[in-house]
Amino acid sequence: MQDVVLIEKVDTEAELDRLAGHYRSAGGAGVKLLNRLGGSAESLLDQLPEPVRSGLTDATEHALWAAMHAAEGTRRAVPDQKPWVNTAITTAMGAAGGLGGMTTALVELPATTAMLLRSIQGAAAREGFDPAAENVKFDCIRVLSAAGPMSEDDGSDLGFYSVRLTLTGPAMQKLIAMVAPRLSVVLGQKLAAQSVPLLGALAGGGTNYVYTRYYQQVARVHFGLRRLAIDADIPHPELVQRLSQRMLH
Template sequence: MENSTPAIAGPLTADDLAALARAKRALERAPLAMKLAGAAGAPVERLMARLPAAAHETIAEATRRALDKCLQAALASLGVRGEAEGLLPGGSAASAKARDIWHKLAVATTGAAGGAFGLLALPAELPVTTTLMFRSICDIARSEGEDLRTIETQLQCLSVFGLGGGTRSKREQANEDAEFGYFIARGALAQAISKASSDLASKSLASHGTAALLRLMNAIAARFSVQVSEQVAAKSIPAIGAVLGAVVNTAFIDHFQQTAHGHFTIRRLERRYGTEVVETAYRAIDLSPLR
């Protein structure tokens, strides 16, 4: 069933339609909480209820610091040819396959280290884990033909942390049963990305504190912190430590890698066919037989 291609009449080629179907399966899949529950062997909601009250403030602060570190690395790489801040993997060609496995192993290692110390390790572990995940997202973007030297692409890479789930607006909640939640979430961030890109393009790249950029980072952080909370909860089972930390971190990065693959596949197809054509084809794909 994995390689089946929905029969949709339209201008997309068979190969591109198959790629779009894979992207939709990646984007409209089971939420992260279900994956983490499988890794931890317990419902994430129950584990989250056990977290101390102070944990949520620690998670929010660590999440923001982690995203700020990624932003600084992204802005430092803008306009740089070849390898920049580790985000352009070895200057490899745009068509080269993304190195998902390498990044998974690296994040599993940080998870093992953090799992041994629990919540106390979060302020140190999360920025490292998130930066590794961001590099993986950039690698995936490059493999789909994105130019990592541009402001817009770097912000699109950061936006993946806000596309993987998290807090939902009333409009998103009203559409949560529909199989195109990706476009709802993407639309919620699109204006903020556009405004931040415009501001950074017209001002010095040293102006990291523009109002538009802060609004975008706040929106991404609000969504990402929900998933970080789920990740922390899944690693909170006593006496398992490093092993569970590695397993949970692997599920964590896999979730965002799949989101990135779906997001940048769709952007590649939109560059070829236009946004309206791709979204119409996306909505027409029926995933129900695959579930």
């Protein structure tokens, strides 16, 4: 019996090490480069026209609703793709969106949001969860509440993994309303980077590449923790705490 317990402990520790690696990878070289090129979030958002800035949260909330319905629809028609395929598609979309500056970038934004959500759903499916289940839908949206690629992150955002909401009728509406303000900052940074025609194509493709890779890695951590909690029969908050300790060392 002791040998069985020991093996389970080693497997749990190894899985936590793997998930910590994914979390560190989410903030890898591409994110650091984007931070150096783009400057602070505030300076980027200041570059946006006032009407765009003032309407960004509402636009993000609408984009999230549209993305959720679009992602559900495409899952029925197109199977999940490998992470690199998702990244390639969103990179091409970002480049196309940046060709015409702000005008085309605004048109491309909902489509990119849908692709980000679809890639997060793919991460959930790879861990054995059904993206059509209500609680999994919740978690997919919640992944987008993680600090964006252009935010300084010391691992403190791991706290969002342990947040739980009651699955009531209007709960998804409340969740999207909670996530939209934070995600609007992330998407605002992307819009600002794409705001210069032609040059915006390079910026749009680059930011979409980094953003997609970031959220896919964060999703792997999120759903990997959920799977580990089930397989190892360890409370989810305890696993979050143990992963957080790894990120601080």
